Amino acid sequence: MRAGVITFPGSNCDRDVAVALAACGARVERLWHGDSELPALDLIVLPGGFTYGDYLRCGAIAAHSPAMREVVRRAAAGVAVLGICNGFQIMAEAGLVPGALISNAALKFVCRPVALEVASTNSLFTAAYRPGQTIELPVAHHDGCYVCTPDDLKRLEDEDRIVFRYLDNPNGSIADIAGLLGPGRNVLGIMPHPERAADPRTGSTDGEPLLRGLIEALN
């Protein structure tokens, strides 16, 4: 199972997610945003960080990187894509998931563990959790408030594409959405950081079932 983690200018969680995936048994390659061609991959990861300084809008400029054109093509062809935090913002800007991420409602950068409900286990990413399971993952973001149109929200709910909800909403996201799937169910955008909760030394391993489950599903 070959995973590729894309580094953009300003990505800073790329190494963490590569280490976490490797610890779960994946073969991981580090890729550069400027490369318009990508190797054969089973999983593409868009990591967290502050690409382009969050200039213009978070993820707006990174969404137009040469690598992202290919990521969008691969996602349409069914390749699994995981976008974490800034990676989720990049995905939304690239149209891989509906809606947008805007400033946290309280205007503060929130950096703490949050309780999440696994709202759906009907996905590659959440099949290793129990339905309705409560987990704890850290968030670290200033612009994590998820918004979308009422039509998009209805579609997300009807199609069971909301996979994580905040139990204590830290940013004002509509419907407490912390993570959701793209229309093909192969793309996950998630604001909390599963890669920061995949090793007992970081205080929680609640992110491990996401990563390990995903790798096993793709093997």
Added chain:
Amino acid sequence: MRARVHVRLKEGVLDPQGAAIARALGQLGFGGVGEVRQGKLIELQLDDSDPAQAEARVRDMCERLLANPVIETYTITIEQ
């Protein structure tokens, strides 16, 4: 040719920065200030000589990068 693009949050999209500005104005003693919303001004110097063509190109820039149509609207002013 110069283009000025005003990017604004759509009506109904939460604008906590605007709300913070409104509060700060209140704290400074400015009464009678209602809702405040903050937008962006992007100014571009363009090589186009035809204003209609310049506007069309800037509209394309807005649709593809300068504004996020999910949450923002924009207006374009072309100045010679």
